[in-house]
Structure formats: C-alpha cells, structure tokens
Amino acid sequence: MQHIQKVGVIGSxxxxxxxxxxxxxxxxxxxxxxxxxxxxxxxxxTIESKLDRLVAKGKISTTSSEQAKKDLDVTTDMAxxxxxxxxxxxxxxxxxxxxxxxxxxxxICTKDSILASNTSSLSITExxxxxxxxxxxxxxxxxxxxxxMPLVEVVKGLKTASSTVETLVQFANEINKNPVxxxxxxxxxxxxxxxxxxxxxxxxxxxxxxxxxQIDRIMKRAGNFKMGPFELQDxxxxxxxxxxxxxxYEGFHGESRFRPHYYQERMVQSGSLGRKTKGGFYEYDN
Numbered sequence: 001m002q003h004i005q006k007v008g009v010i011g012s013x014x015x016x017x018x019x020x021x022x023x024x025x026x027x028x029x030x031x032x033x034x035x036x037x038x039x040x041x042x043x044x045x046t047i048e049s050k051l052d053r054l055v056a057k058g059k060i061s062t063t064s065s066e067q068a069k070k071d072l073d074v075t076t077d078m079a080x081x082x083x084x085x086x087x088x089x090x091x092x093x094x095x096x097x098x099x100x101x102x103x104x105x106x107x108i109c110t111k112d113s114i115l116a117s118n119t120s121s122l123s124i125t126e127x128x129x130x131x132x133x134x135x136x137x138x139x140x141x142x143x144x145x146x147x148x149m150p151l152v153e154v155v156k157g158l159k160t161a162s163s164t165v166e167t168l169v170q171f172a173n174e175i176n177k178n179p180v181x182x183x184x185x186x187x188x189x190x191x192x193x194x195x196x197x198x199x200x201x202x203x204x205x206x207x208x209x210x211x212x213x214q215i216d217r218i219m220k221r222a223g224n225f226k227m228g229p230f231e232l233q234d235x236x237x238x239x240x241x242x243x244x245x246x247x248x249y250e251g252f253h254g255e256s257r258f259r260p261h262y263y264q265e266r267m268v269q270s271g272s273l274g275r276k277t278k279g280g281f282y283e284y285d286n
Contacts, residue, residue, distance in 0.1 A: 004114075004171055008033065008080070008087035010101060012043035014237075014276075015118055016090035018146030021047045024068040025060065025147065026175040031081060032074045040074040047072060050147075081108050086171065088140055090118040093243050098127050106132055114164055116140035120191050120240075121247035124157035124184045135161035140168055141188060142177075144236055152177040157184045186251025187258075191244050195258050198241060201229035202261040212281050230281035234274035238267045238281075 005028075009020045012034035020032045020043070034040035051065040060068075073080075081087050087105055091097050098117060105115050115137045117127055128137035139155025152172045156165050165181060172179035182188050187195065201215050210218070216228025233241045242264045249258040267273070267280065274280035 004028070004085045004167070006031070006084045006086075008084040009090060010034075010078075010087065011090035011092075011118075012036075012040040012074070013090065015142065015144060015146060017043040017047055018144065019088055019090060019118065019142055020072060021050060021068075022142075022147040022175060024071040025051075025064070027067075027071070028175070029071045030073070031084065032072065033076065033078055033080065034074075035076060037076050040076065044072060044074045078104055079108055081105065082110075084109065084113060086114045086116065088116045088118055093119060093122060093240070093247070095122055095126065098122065099130060102127065102131055102137060111136075114138070114167060116168065118142055121187050121244045121251070123186075123251070124155050124160065128157055128159065134159035136164050138164050138168055139184070139188070140172075141190075143190070150176075150178045151190065152179045153188050153190065154179050154181045155184055155188055156181060187244070187248040192248060195245060195248055198229050198233060198245065198264075199259070199261055202263055205230075206261070206263055233264075234280040234282055234284075236274070237276055238264060238273045242268050 007023050007028050008031045009016050010033050012032055016032065020030045023030045032040060032043060048069055051068055054060045055062050055065045087109060089098060089101050091101055098119065102115055111133065113136065117124060117139050118141055119127065119139060120141055124137065124139045128134035131137055134157065137157060138160045139153060141153040141155060143149035143151055154165055154168045154172065169179045169181065180189065186192065204210055204215060205212055212230045216230050219225045219228045227235065242260060245258065245260045249260055252258055271277060272279050275284050278284045
C-alpha cells in the first residue's frame with residue numbers, strides 16, 4: 001500500500017481550494033496547481049483567510065493554522081507534482097480536459113503515484129481509458145464544502161487496482177472523512193440519488209404547485225434537510241448541477257427519470273448560476 005506524504009491538487013476553484021484546505025488542516029503538505037497564476041494566488045489567500053476565521057472561532061489553534069499555511073504551496077507548473085504520492089484532479093467537468101491532465105501526470109509522476117479524479121459524474125474508466133497505467137487511477141469524490149462534508153466516494157474503474165482503492169480508503173480515513181467504495185456507474189451513489197431531489201423540485205416549481213421558497217422550506221421543516229433543493233443548487237452552482245444531471249442522463253442512455261429540466265438550462269444560459277454570480281434562485285449580496 002502506497003504511503004502518502006505529499007499531495008498535489010489540480011484546480012484552484014471552489015472544490016480544489018476546499019480540498020487543499022482540508023488536507024493542510026490534517027497535516028498533509030499540499031501543492032495547489034492552476035494554469036492561472038492570479039486564480040491560484042487568490043485561492044491561497046482565501047484558504048489562509050478561512051484558517052484565520054477558524055482560529056477566531058476557536059475551531060483550530062494558532063499553531064495549527066500557521067503550520068497549515070506553511071504546508072500549502074501554489075504553482076502554475078505541473079512538473080511540481082514529481083514528488084507527490086497522490087495527485088487529486090479537480091478541473092472542470094469535461095472529459096477531454098481530464099484526459100489531457102492525466103496524460104501529463106503520467107509523464108511527471110512516479111509509477112507508484114496514485115492519480116485521482118474528483119469528478120462528480122464522469123466515468124473513471126473513460127477518463128483512464130487512454131492511460132498507460134489505468135490501475136493507479138480512481139475517483140476520489142469530495143462534496144462541497146470539502147472541509148466540512150464528511151462523505152467521500154472512492155470510485156473503482158474497471159481497471160483500477162484493489163491496492164489503489166485500499167490506499168485511498170485509508171487516506172480518506174486519515175483526513176477524517178467517511179469513505180464509501182462504489183462502482184463506476186453514472187453519478188456514482190450520491191449524485192444518482194440526488195437527481196430526483198433537484199429534478200422533481202424543478203417540476204413542482206414549473207407546474208406552479210409551490211414556489212421556490214415554499215419547496216425549500218417544506219424540505220427543511222418536514223424532511224429535516226439542512227438545505228432545500230434550490231438553496232443547494234445555488235451553493236453548488238446551477239451550471240455544475242445541470243452538467244451533472246446531463247452526464248447522469250446520458251450515462252443511463254436517456255432514461256427518463258434522469259432527464260434534465262429545461263428551466264435549469266435557461267438559468268445557466270442567463271448566467272444566473274447561484275452564489276458565485278450573486279444570483280440564482282435567490283439573490284445574494286457581497
């Protein structure tokens with residue numbers, strides 16, 4: 001079983017930065033990569049600010065925060081991953097981007113390094129299909145916000161080695177997550193279960209049975225959900241949610257119960273993507 005000492009994270013967006021924060025908080029040195037230097041610098045500043053807030057709230061000590069900051073490096077050079085035993089890809093949900101990244105990583109990392117994708121719905125088998133070493137590629141799917149949400153899906157592609165899965169399960173436990181191993185099926189477990197939660201809410205709203213606010217309130221009060229389906233879409237990003245729904249729908253070859261709703265597509269087309277654009281199903285200030 002591979003011993004992980006240093007971790008690389010690709011992508012400094014919400015998920016990538018969240019994963020990086022989680023890892024340094026749990027004592028792992030991390031190299032955070034992005035092709036955009038401004039973006040990765042901004043992500044580092046955001047992570048440091050969040051660590052400061054945790055100290056202010058008494059969640060972590062000043063010493064732990066300072067060590068976490070020291071353990072975080074940022075780069076725009078993927079060659080920096082040469083000494084990493086694990087690299088987690090958190091790039092946009094596009095197959096060609098992910099395949100290109102893994103192709104580059106195979107040239108940079110040692111043959112023993114594990115390469116993991118944080119994809120929420122794309123096939124791990126397809127991502128690794130052109131790889132020379134698909135046995136070391138797996139899914140490691142965190143949920144937003146990564147430092148808080150306890151579940152991690154460890155996804156086994158058709159050619160993923162059992163030792164790779166075992167190492168990732170152990171790693172997830174070490175960073176205080178609850179890992180669940182799942183097959184490489186469309187949407188894995190959580191996103192497959194979640195499609196009706198979003199899709200039926202959109203249909204109920206569109207049929208004018210209940211408003212956005214009413215649906216969210218009912219799901220929280222009667223269903224004991226922490227957030228309603230529309231609040232959660234705004235938090236995740238309506239574009240990301242829609243892309244996941246499309247991926248699951250296509251993965252099941254057009255099965256009607258997973259069909260995306262046109263209204264969600266219109267929201268994406270309008271640029272109203274939720275919290276990150278300060279407006280989605282709800283409006284947000286700074």
